[in-house]
Amino acid sequence: MEARVRTPGRMSMSGDDLAGRRGVETDVYDPAEDSRLLADVACEAVSESDLVADVGTGSGYVAATVTAETSARVLGTDLNPHACRRARDAGVEAVRANLVAPFRADAFDVVLFNPPYLPADAAAARDDWMEVALTGGETGREVVEAFLDDVGRVLSPDGYVLLLVSTLTGVDEVVDYAGERGFSTVALADESFPFETLSVLKLVR
Numbered sequence: 001m002e003a004r005v006r007t008p009g010r011m012s013m014s015g016d017d018l019a020g021r022r023g024v025e026t027d028v029y030d031p032a033e034d035s036r037l038l039a040d041v042a043c044e045a046v047s048e049s050d051l052v053a054d055v056g057t058g059s060g061y062v063a064a065t066v067t068a069e070t071s072a073r074v075l076g077t078d079l080n081p082h083a084c085r086r087a088r089d090a091g092v093e094a095v096r097a098n099l100v101a102p103f104r105a106d107a108f109d110v111v112l113f114n115p116p117y118l119p120a121d122a123a124a125a126r127d128d129w130m131e132v133a134l135t136g137g138e139t140g141r142e143v144v145e146a147f148l149d150d151v152g153r154v155l156s157p158d159g160y161v162l163l164l165v166s167t168l169t170g171v172d173e174v175v176d177y178a179g180e181r182g183f184s185t186v187a188l189a190d191e192s193f194p195f196e197t198l199s200v201l202k203l204v205r
């Protein structure tokens, strides 16, 4: 599966852009530069013996890439049933789940998440799966914060999170929120685009 580079990316999407994207999209987020950045960092970080969760797996691109490059077992999860089907078609073990809710404590060595992070535009809001893939409530951080509230529970003692964030979402706010949940944070990679910088944060306790 190839990551498709979108120009411009989701960072610069207005409501019209979203509508246009929806016009050519189905129900599943196609891999883009954010997916590729997270996959690249994860391929460097993950070991063969790790059990990995790819939360919000979408097409399964990140999970499939990490499995192919590292031989680690990667379980994909997504709220969107169409995404779960598409990920399975790509060879990914995928389950429908809200974030990490169904998983037992200490289940994963590594949790990956390329979250919905755009602040929602109430005027352009649509009740569909692309909205779920792209927007994180009024601040853009609502899904990320819900994730940070629970992800520590499912991490093994030496486990860590690789989280894709954007300057559009407020990186400092995400780092502060993670800190309040007991995580320290280091940025492993950054990539700048005209309208935003994407970073992959490693969160450890």
Ligand SMILES: C[S@@+](CC[C@H](N)C(=O)[O-])C[C@H]1O[C@@H](n2cnc3c(N)ncnc32)[C@H](O)[C@@H]1O
Residues within 6 Å of the ligand: 029, 030, 031, 032, 034, 035, 036, 038, 055, 056, 057, 058, 059, 060, 061, 062, 077, 078, 079, 080, 083, 097, 098, 099, 114, 115, 116, 132, 133, 134, 143
């Ligand atoms: C930006 S897309 C990323 C897709 C894929 N990981 C990638 O990098 O190409 C965000 C994904 O998170 C999923 N998602 C949104 N809210 C979720 C939730 N509460 N629980 C699980 N998945 C969720 C969306 O359905 C979407 O597939």
